[in-house]
Amino acid sequence: MRCWLVGAMVAGATLCGGALAQSNEPIKPIPLEMKLDQRKVSLGEKLFFDRRVSEDGTVACFACHGFNTGGADRTPLSRGIRGQEGAVNAPSIFNLAFNSRFSWDGRNESLEDQILKLMLNPKVMGTTWEKLSARLNTQPDYVEAFKSVFGEQANAKNISEAIVAFERSLITPNARFDKYLRGDKTAITEEEQRGYQKFKAYGCIACHQGVNVGGNMFQVFGVMGDYFKKRGNITPADFGRFNQTKNEADKHVFRVPSLRNVALTPPYFHDGSAATLDDAVDIMFQYQLGRPAPKADKELIIKFLRTLTGEFRGKPLQ
Ligand code: HEC
Ligand code: HEC
Incomplete structure (x- = not known):
């Protein structure tokens, strides 16, 4: 797998190298406030x-x-x-x-x-x-x-x-998952905890981690298969980072997106091609992990993803 880290942290640092995270969880809570003028x-x-x-x-x-x-x-x-x-x-x-x-x-x-x-x-x-x-x-x-x-x-x-x-x-702290990370073990259900374990065990975490559960590294879209060939109708935007660097190795390389509040932001991917979270996770299994998604595990992962919805100005986003 190709991997570029941009100031990232992966606990265990198995796939991408880089500094070990401070705590043993590879996802960090969003700070509760920002100091700004x-x-x-x-x-x-x-x-x-x-x-x-x-x-x-x-x-x-x-x-x-x-x-x-x-x-x-x-x-x-x-x-x-x-x-x-x-x-x-x-x-x-x-x-x-x-x-x-x-x-x-x-x-x-x-x-x-x-x-x-x-x-x-x-x-x-x-x-x-x-x-x-x-x-x-x-x-x-x-x-x-x-x-x-x-x-x-x-x-x-x-x-x-x-x-x-x-x-x-514009920060959205206090997601249920952040409360869990801060030590409230009842903030997410037992199923959602299992979903988080699956998210780590399948390797989603190798790319989606840090405070934003993404947003801090580049990765190929289609590590394990040609997503673009399957989708067809290739546009210049599909070349991703290649458009800047003109380096062949950067073809179809994208910044890994944040999964914060992901339940609220359909459709998904840079091309807006996945209408639901279910579709998006299927595609991730197929093209980033190279395996079909077992239905029960996929559902648990989606339950976990829903715990990443935070609060905006003190009210839960919906
Ligand atoms: C017509 C719709 C549209 C409007 C209006 C718009 N944006 Fe965006 N914004 C986008 C799209 C599409 C992208 C992604 C562009 C890309 O990645 O090439 C984006 C990306 C961004 C990003 C980068 C986000 C990231 O994850 O990296 C920021 C910041 C942003 N916009 C801020 C603004 C601000 C501030 C304004 C007003 C001055 C604005 N946008 C107006 C559609 C819009
Ligand atoms: C090898 C790195 C990698 C792995 C592993 C990976 N992803 Fe992704 N993920 C990406 C990249 C890159 C994108 C952006 C693709 C694009 O739109 O161009 C993405 C996009 C997404 C999106 C859409 C986000 C949005 O706002 O559009 C979701 C949801 C997602 N991933 C979930 C997962 C889940 C769940 C897993 C594990 C089953 C996973 N990813 C595994 C790299 C990865």
Whole structure:
């Protein structure tokens, strides 16, 4: 198996090497709070919900990263400005503070990189930093807000700083599984505990681990079989990391996605091709583990995955 670790930790460190985890569980709870500059967070929040950020004034970040839909949307490929369909499924906006790579193909090394490029994407916001700054600097509410938070007019740097601060505030702690990890052995049922044991025993944990149960390494999609050949209709987005590096070994390599709140974010995969968690886990068994999924074990694993749904602003996500 090919394996690239990006600041990751695998307890036992059998498959991928790397540092041993602090505790003996390879998944860590989400911290209960983030220390952030609340004034930047609030300004970032205002921008996140504001359609004026998009070139034609039709789309806000929230359209594709909804808080009632697990931080993502419920469509295979979302639509940006002028109704254009994107190339990949929208990932969740929650818990990004704990990822070490961003975007499906991991091309962005920080949230700052991600936002700088996102604004320019013709299929998402379709603007330029000059246009966006100029627009915000004619809106009295923003003139006031940027002056008070940053002591200057809106520009690429402070707009992204505010949005990134807001993104880092979007955490979903206190999943039942996190309570279990913190020592409350009754927080998950006996079946869910067995599901977690299966998740480890089958090797899902080799790729999905750390605070975000993913989000911290690159892996081939199709380690044990050609997923893309089977699915057909290959698009440039299917080449994953190869698009950046042009290295053959990076063909179909993706950042392993986080499984936090995964029960709330169908459809699944970068292509949005799996409609249900059941379908997604079947595909993982087949193409990442090279074996069919025994029904009873798959059901236990899915029960475990459902314990990863956390709380947002003190209320359980649903
Ligand atoms: C039209 C739908 C759409 C809109 C609007 C949108 N996004 Fe996204 N977002 C996506 C998609 C699709 C991706 C995945 C892109 C990729 O991986 O190539 C993504 C990825 C991201 C990521 C990286 C997540 C990760 O897991 O690495 C962040 C952060 C993000 N968006 C923030 C924002 C912010 C902030 C805004 C508003 C300024 C915004 N998005 C607007 C669809 C959207
Ligand atoms: C060899 C690494 C690897 C193993 C092992 C692995 N996965 Fe994955 N998983 C991935 C990658 C890579 C993706 C993203 C594929 C894509 O969409 O391009 C993924 C995606 C997923 C998704 C979809 C997430 C989303 O938001 O779209 C689920 C659910 C999932 N895996 C569950 C599992 C389960 C359950 C197991 C064990 C039965 C497992 N995975 C084993 C690497 C792995």
